[in-house]
Amino acid sequence: MCKKPVKELTSLTFQPEEQDDESAKYTQEFAKYVTKAAQFSRACEEAVTEMLVCGLVGTVVMGFMWVLFLWLFAGVIVFVALAVLVITLLAITIICYVRAGWAPNLDDFVNSTAVTQNLGDYNYENLSTSDNKDAYGAMAVIMTVILALVLVMLALWRKCIARCVAIIRESTKVFKVIPSMMVWPLVSIVFLTAVYIWAFLVAAYIFYADESTYAENFDKLSTAIKEAGSGSANDKISDLLDKDPSTQKWVLFWVHLFGVLWVVEFIKACAWITMSGAVCYWYFFKDDKDKYETYPLLSSCRRVMRYHLGSAAFGALIIAICQLVRYMLATLDWYTKDLQDSNLVFKMAIKCSQCAMWCLQKTIEFVSYFGFVYIALEGKNFCWSCKETFKFLLTPKNAIQTAVNKVVQKLIVLIISFTTPTFMALICYGWLYNNSVYAEDNNPLYPCILVWIGSFALAGAIATVFECTIDTIFLCSFKDAAEYDGKYMSKDMREAFGIDAPPPAGISAVQTSADYKEHNDLAAKGGGSSDPTIRA
Numbered sequence: 001m002c003k004k005p006v007k008e009l010t011s012l013t014f015q016p017e018e019q020d021d022e023s024a025k026y027t028q029e030f031a032k033y034v035t036k037a038a039q040f041s042r043a044c045e046e047a048v049t050e051m052l053v054c055g056l057v058g059t060v061v062m063g064f065m066w067v068l069f070l071w072l073f074a075g076v077i078v079f080v081a082l083a084v085l086v087i088t089l090l091a092i093t094i095i096c097y098v099r100a101g102w103a104p105n106l107d108d109f110v111n112s113t114a115v116t117q118n119l120g121d122y123n124y125e126n127l128s129t130s131d132n133k134d135a136y137g138a139m140a141v142i143m144t145v146i147l148a149l150v151l152v153m154l155a156l157w158r159k160c161i162a163r164c165v166a167i168i169r170e171s172t173k174v175f176k177v178i179p180s181m182m183v184w185p186l187v188s189i190v191f192l193t194a195v196y197i198w199a200f201l202v203a204a205y206i207f208y209a210d211e212s213t214y215a216e217n218f219d220k221l222s223t224a225i226k227e228a229g230s231g232s233a234n235d236k237i238s239d240l241l242d243k244d245p246s247t248q249k250w251v252l253f254w255v256h257l258f259g260v261l262w263v264v265e266f267i268k269a270c271a272w273i274t275m276s277g278a279v280c281y282w283y284f285f286k287d288d289k290d291k292y293e294t295y296p297l298l299s300s301c302r303r304v305m306r307y308h309l310g311s312a313a314f315g316a317l318i319i320a321i322c323q324l325v326r327y328m329l330a331t332l333d334w335y336t337k338d339l340q341d342s343n344l345v346f347k348m349a350i351k352c353s354q355c356a357m358w359c360l361q362k363t364i365e366f367v368s369y370f371g372f373v374y375i376a377l378e379g380k381n382f383c384w385s386c387k388e389t390f391k392f393l394l395t396p397k398n399a400i401q402t403a404v405n406k407v408v409q410k411l412i413v414l415i416i417s418f419t420t421p422t423f424m425a426l427i428c429y430g431w432l433y434n435n436s437v438y439a440e441d442n443n444p445l446y447p448c449i450l451v452w453i454g455s456f457a458l459a460g461a462i463a464t465v466f467e468c469t470i471d472t473i474f475l476c477s478f479k480d481a482a483e484y485d486g487k488y489m490s491k492d493m494r495e496a497f498g499i500d501a502p503p504p505a506g507i508s509a510v511q512t513s514a515d516y517k518e519h520n521d522l523a524a525k526g527g528g529s530s531d532p533t534i535r536a
Contacts, residue, residue, distance in 0.1 A: 042441075042442065043446040046438060047438065047444075050428055050447065054424045054425070054428040054431070054451050055424060055428075055455045058424045058427065059420055059454075059458045060182055062423065062424065062459070063416075066462075068172075070168055070171075074168045074169040075165045078161065078164065078408055081408060081415065085150070085407070086151065086154075089147045090147060092143055093140065096139040096140035099136035159498075160400055160404040161404055161408075163404075163496045164404050164405050164408050165496070166495070167473050168412075168470060170473050171473045174469050174473075175469075177286065178282060178296050180295075180297050182462060184271070184297060185458065185461030185464065185465060186461075187271070188271045188461065189458070189461060191267050192264060195267070196260075199256070199260040203256060206256060207253070257327065258320060261323050262320040265316035265317075268316070270304055270308075270309070270312045273308055273372045274301045274304050274376075275465060275472070276372060276373045276468060276471075277303055278297045278299075278300040281296055281299070281300065283472075283476040300376070310381070311372075311375050312372070314382045314383075315371060315372060319364060319368060322360060322364055322365075325357055329354045333350050333354065336350065367390070367393075368386065370389040370392075370393075370471065370475070371386040372385070373468075376472070377476065392475070401474070405474055409470055412463070413466065413467060416459055416462070417459050417463050421453075421454075421455035424452070424455040425451050425452040425455065428451045429448045432444035476488075485499060
């Protein structure tokens, strides 16, 4: 009796009557893509549990592991990150020298007589062509200057690096008291996902809806505007509404895009102020049992909802305007490709405008997010907070420390954002590969791709929490050192800041009106500054 297994194929093939060899070739190629897509969908559908465990739970667990690593080995991690930065700059500099022909390269060695005597007439192409030598030479000079400046700054800023290590180690202590900080980005992700879905659906409606719908709606809107009042503004709006449907689509799209950008930045600003408020409260009241809060993040969120929504909206508005202008310039750049090819001046104007706008946006974002920390720290409005940010950054000592902190932050964020999803994807692959039932009919690599993407997004959000915590501890510690002689600092922080004298007695951080009165009374007697720490 034959026991060989037989597998029945139930697939059907439909062939058009007029199909020829060429169309059959493309049909088969398209069928391959459809088959791959079906296999991808089936593999992911049967591995939902593993994907959620690795992409969601595993990423959050890795976030706590990074907290532990930074607490135990903050100095080592910062040293390694800076070493990687220097090595990367050195490698780029060497490559530029080689390509410019200013240093011996691999071609010179390979093409030497001793090596090529057995290679016949074949010679490797010289990488440093004459067309690129000047460009690589200029890059080599620039990279040499940058590398020298980095090395000099690392040597001169040793104390700033030590303070940065202390600030990072202090920041990790926040997650011990407020572990919900690690999962707080999930709240923002949920809201942002809803906004992005809404943005996509409305954009699709704008561009693919029946054009007659625009005419009807615009006629109604124009009539309502005329009935509401009169004047030049109404006439201009009516003229705009009488444009062709294509113009109306683009006007609606840009208005919609601006609204989306504003809402997205508003959500980010509220999340940032909320996290900063919880960290500020922890910093100044961590040793005060009477002011202990069971849910510090929720308390901070309540303060944001009650006091700081206007500041968050205004800061988000400024950032959204900068982003909108950048997108407009990018659109102009796209639709003027032919004109740029024939007009070098116009091309340079477009490129320089985009570069300048990018720099302006990054500067505004930098100042704004420091301002958000000041909002949580001082309880003031956005404009006052940005003014204090400028005053803080214009102090040379503070500016140097800020530069060191930001460099180290970006390196740590880069490490966390790439190592976490890669590690989770490898775990998911090993889990599915060793599942014989799953691996028999599915490719374990497909779910791992989605795990990597999802984990990368969540790890980036968790890294943002680290950035917010470090920035907040940084501003709190400098305020503590300047106004309270480091009263609220830990021993490690006091050593890093070089504060040896005992803190003054009787001065406490301000949170309520009673604290504010007590604070002013002590300050009037010479006990400390009259500037409260937290007024939210």
